[in-house]
Amino acid sequence: MKINYIFFLVPLLLSSCIEIIDDLSIHSDGTGTFKYSINLSSSKLKVNSILSLDSLDGKKVPDLAEIEEKITEFKNLLSQEPGISLVKTDLNTSDFILKISIDFNSISQLQSGIKSVLMRLSKEKDQYAIEEDWISWDGKTLNREIPSAVTSKVKTFEYSEMDLLKSGTYTSITRFDKPILKTSNSNCKLNPARTASMLQVNTFDLKINNSLIENAITLTP
Amino acid sequence: MKHTLFSVVILMSAAMFGQKSELMIPQEAVTVFSINNLDLLKKIGVDQLISYDFMNEIHQELFDGSTDNKSLKDAGIDFDQRLNIFYGKTQHMEVSGFTFGITDEAALFSVFDDFDPLPSEINGAKAYGSFFNNLVIKDKNGLLIRVEPIESYVISMTDSIWFSRGNLSPYYQGFDLDEAVSDDELMVQDISYELLEKNYNELRDSIQYVLQRQYLSEVFKGLFQEGKSLYSLSQPFREVILHPVAGVFYMDNERNFDRAKNLWYLKSVLPSLYLDIQELYQGNIITGDLVLGAQSIDFNITASYGEPLGSIYMEMNDAKFDKRIAKYIKEDQPAYFTYTINLEHAYNKAYEIVLPLLEKEKNIDLSMNVLTLKLANAFINKDAVFDAYKGCMFGTFNGVKKVKTRKIEFFYNEETFEYGERETDAEEEMPIFTLGFTTGRPDVPELILEHLSTITSNFEKTPTYWVYNKAIFDAAPLYMINTDGLFILTNDEDLAKNHPGGYGKAGLSNNTLKTIKKAGSMSGFANLKAVANQFPADFLLPEQVPLMESLQGKSGTMSLRSGKTTLQNTEISLSYGFESSEDSGKHLLDMLNTLYLLTK
Numbered sequence: 001m002k003i004n005y006i007f008f009l010v011p012l013l014l015s016s017c018i019e020i021i022d023d024l025s026i027h028s029d030g031t032g033t034f035k036y037s038i039n040l041s042s043s044k045l046k047v048n049s050i051l052s053l054d055s056l057d058g059k060k061v062p063d064l065a066e067i068e069e070k071i072t073e074f075k076n077l078l079s080q081e082p083g084i085s086l087v088k089t090d091l092n093t094s095d096f097i098l099k100i101s102i103d104f105n106s107i108s109q110l111q112s113g114i115k116s117v118l119m120r121l122s123k124e125k126d127q128y129a130i131e132e133d134w135i136s137w138d139g140k141t142l143n144r145e146i147p148s149a150v151t152s153k154v155k156t157f158e159y160s161e162m163d164l165l166k167s168g169t170y171t172s173i174t175r176f177d178k179p180i181l182k183t184s185n186s187n188c189k190l191n192p193a194r195t196a197s198m199l200q201v202n203t204f205d206l207k208i209n210n211s212l213i214e215n216a217i218t219l220t221p
Numbered sequence: 222m223k224h225t226l227f228s229v230v231i232l233m234s235a236a237m238f239g240q241k242s243e244l245m246i247p248q249e250a251v252t253v254f255s256i257n258n259l260d261l262l263k264k265i266g267v268d269q270l271i272s273y274d275f276m277n278e279i280h281q282e283l284f285d286g287s288t289d290n291k292s293l294k295d296a297g298i299d300f301d302q303r304l305n306i307f308y309g310k311t312q313h314m315e316v317s318g319f320t321f322g323i324t325d326e327a328a329l330f331s332v333f334d335d336f337d338p339l340p341s342e343i344n345g346a347k348a349y350g351s352f353f354n355n356l357v358i359k360d361k362n363g364l365l366i367r368v369e370p371i372e373s374y375v376i377s378m379t380d381s382i383w384f385s386r387g388n389l390s391p392y393y394q395g396f397d398l399d400e401a402v403s404d405d406e407l408m409v410q411d412i413s414y415e416l417l418e419k420n421y422n423e424l425r426d427s428i429q430y431v432l433q434r435q436y437l438s439e440v441f442k443g444l445f446q447e448g449k450s451l452y453s454l455s456q457p458f459r460e461v462i463l464h465p466v467a468g469v470f471y472m473d474n475e476r477n478f479d480r481a482k483n484l485w486y487l488k489s490v491l492p493s494l495y496l497d498i499q500e501l502y503q504g505n506i507i508t509g510d511l512v513l514g515a516q517s518i519d520f521n522i523t524a525s526y527g528e529p530l531g532s533i534y535m536e537m538n539d540a541k542f543d544k545r546i547a548k549y550i551k552e553d554q555p556a557y558f559t560y561t562i563n564l565e566h567a568y569n570k571a572y573e574i575v576l577p578l579l580e581k582e583k584n585i586d587l588s589m590n591v592l593t594l595k596l597a598n599a600f601i602n603k604d605a606v607f608d609a610y611k612g613c614m615f616g617t618f619n620g621v622k623k624v625k626t627r628k629i630e631f632f633y634n635e636e637t638f639e640y641g642e643r644e645t646d647a648e649e650e651m652p653i654f655t656l657g658f659t660t661g662r663p664d665v666p667e668l669i670l671e672h673l674s675t676i677t678s679n680f681e682k683t684p685t686y687w688v689y690n691k692a693i694f695d696a697a698p699l700y701m702i703n704t705d706g707l708f709i710l711t712n713d714e715d716l717a718k719n720h721p722g723g724y725g726k727a728g729l730s731n732n733t734l735k736t737i738k739k740a741g742s743m744s745g746f747a748n749l750k751a752v753a754n755q756f757p758a759d760f761l762l763p764e765q766v767p768l769m770e771s772l773q774g775k776s777g778t779m780s781l782r783s784g785k786t787t788l789q790n791t792e793i794s795l796s797y798g799f800e801s802s803e804d805s806g807k808h809l810l811d812m813l814n815t816l817y818l819l820t821k
Contacts, residue, residue, distance in 0.1 A: 017647075019630065019631055021631060021640065023640075037631070039629060039630070039631060041627075041628040041629040041630075041647075042626075042628035042630070042647045042649070043649065044626055044628070044649070044694060044695065044696045045624070045626065045649045045650075045651055045693070045694050045696050045697060046649065048694030048695060048696065049694060052694075094695060095628070095629050097629060097642075171631075171633075173638050173640075175638070191635070191636060191637060191638055192636055193636075196637065196638045197638075198633070198638045
């Protein structure tokens with residue numbers, strides 16, 4: 001099991017019903033907070049049954065202690081990255097909910113910090129996918145997409161595994177200090193104050209069409 | 222006399238060599254499936270046959286189009302000969318493959334076109350090789366064989382050489398630190414490496430290659446130079462192969478015992494005890510006939526063993542089925558089994574036979590364990606112990622049901638898109654099982670449950686059953702019914718809440734009950750459609766998944782009955798019933814494939 005991708009891949013591999021939220025707040029000065037939550041509580045039986053196995057599809061299944069250890073390692077490594085502060089992780093091992101919160105000085109530092117840590121944790125050295133950008137911010141427009149490290153892995157799922165994604169949701173929330181002028185994704189909802197956007201997609205649909213979560217959010221000047 | 226007879230057999234074998242493909246099965250084979258009636262397979266496509274797990278050796282032929290739309294007849298296979306599929310494992314190697322008769326070599330190679338000619342040192346034989354496999358053709362018989370060294374052995378040998386050369390672990394975790402090294406420094410390092418020195422993986426591959434060639438040579442030497450085949454060495458195999466049935470099965474359990482991994486400690490620390498126990502397993506051979514009926518395939522198995530083990534089995538199987546179980550198994554249950562043994566008799570007999578073997582050992586630890594066993598035997602009230610578990614048990618698969626669990630879900634504030642968490646009901650699919658046994662001491666499980674309920678509030682008692690909440694994977698409840706001399710564990714809410722006294726008229730019919738009573742110690746039934754197609758693969762161990770996949774898409778039923786147990790053997794029958802309109806040849810292969818996976 002690719003323990004190093006635990007934040008992105010393991011939930012998608014294991015879950016029959018999964019809820020993922022990424023919640024990004026960007027302030028006018030470029031600083032902000034990124035929160036990432038994975039909720040597998042409605043698949044407790046399945047997750048527990050898989051965790052009880054030694055291996056799955058020929059790959060080792062980590063136990064909870066190993067998962068916790070890897071999350072701590074991720075937290076410690078990320079805390080040392082430039083422009084990153086206050087990294088918090090919380091793993092609820094009875095309901096299988098993982099929450100990560102990261103404060104950052106700039107979007108580029110957030111991205112390079114996460115990339116750097118994933119590359120260091122990746123034993124398989126398939127770093128090409130990790131090196132790709134999945135977010136950019138020029139002070140006016142924020143462009144977001146799903147990292148190809150995730151989409152390429154999901155595309156290798158067997159049909160039976162695909163079926164497992166059908167009832168999951170991926171929610172992407174982005175918050176700003178200023179109102180939003182426009183968004184490129186027509187499924188994106190804005191709050192009444194137009195300072196936050198929400199894009200919610202089905203994880204199976206997302207596998208079929210990974211551009212569903214792509215969004216360019218432009219703020220009012 | 223025995224020696225003379227053996228020599229005659231060898232001579233006869235040698236004389237017959239070249240006439241029957243089963244004579245080319247190597248002595249290392251532990252399991253053999255032999256299909257006698259190849260007429261049944263005439264309609265089977267080559268690509269269909271090759272796709273079975275037991276044809277794993279030539280799966281690659283499926284991908285180059287050479288097998289497309291070809292029948293076995295097109296492949297030059299001799300239908301007057303048996304197709305013998307074999308598998309074997311020793312301490313150091315795994316051997317698998319099959320032997321068959323050939324009518325047309327050119328046709329054979331038009332289908333199996335991955336094989337290239339090799340120089341052959343075998344007199345009168347032609348040899349061919351593909352990436353993994355070897356094919357030997359001698360006197361119109363073919364032996365397709367794959368010999369692989371055991372991976373753990375290859376790795377231990379590689380490790381030994383690797384570390385003796387002063388290398389660090391191939392999984393050295395300091396690579397990340399290397400990222401700090403500049404490109405120039407890395408270049409200098411690369412130049413300084415000894416280019417002829419193999420890295421770990423190259424070393425492992427080389428060792429694997431050398432061992433593979435060595436083992437293949439050993440197998441061929443035994444088979445073709447020394448004339449030692451399974452046929453020449455095993456009298457039970459020679460006997461079973463003559464049975465006039467659709468197919469036969471042979472498994473040498475004595476050698477399976479010898480290669481059991483968990484016995485390495487016994488073998489190395491207490492070698493004489495190991496030999497004694499090995500002696501107990503002497504003659505432990507399972508043979509079986511596959512009998513093809515109009516709508517069924519019957520697999521009649523004879524498990525043979527030596528007299529000491531036989532005497533334990535006889536005592537163990539001297540038990541009566543407890544009919545109270547019948548009301549907890551529905552007549553239309555997707556799958557169930559019953560197992561009836563006389564545990565007290567078996568214990569006494571095992572004590573009588575095994576204890577003297579243990580006593581002979583001079584090992585101090587073992588000697589103290591023997592003393593403990595003797596004291597326990599003297600002081601413990603065995604009648605009370607064996608009354609608590611009276612030896613009759615059953616298990617059922619009740620299908621897949623949604624079970625109620627709790628989940629955390631996120632909810633959103635539409636004004637701010639802030640979110641919170643709340644706990645709600647959820648449902649997940651889970652296989653539903655029931656497991657129960659007869660007891661003459663219902664007070665014992667009650668005592669345990671009462672005690673556990675004082676430790677955790679998850680144990681609750683109702684008038685008719687106990688429930689242990691969140692017992693299964695910390696989510697689903699487990700119900701326990703302690704009634705009428707039966708103790709039953711189940712995750713079937715319907716059984717616990719609505720039928721704690723049994724299913725009444727929906728339980729097993731009198732006819733079925735009679736069959737089970739006649740069956741001896743074991744009986745089982747499975748509706749393949751209900752079991753293989755419903756059972757969630759996530760709850761299976763990885764090695765069990767291919768077996769379940771092999772059953773998927775099948776209709777029909779499978780039933781198991783054990784028969785008479787004697788000092789020499791026990792008979793077991795496995796019957797596979799199918800729709801009459803379906804192709805019996807295909808069913809035979811399906812059944813064979815399932816058995817192959819079970820025994821591999």
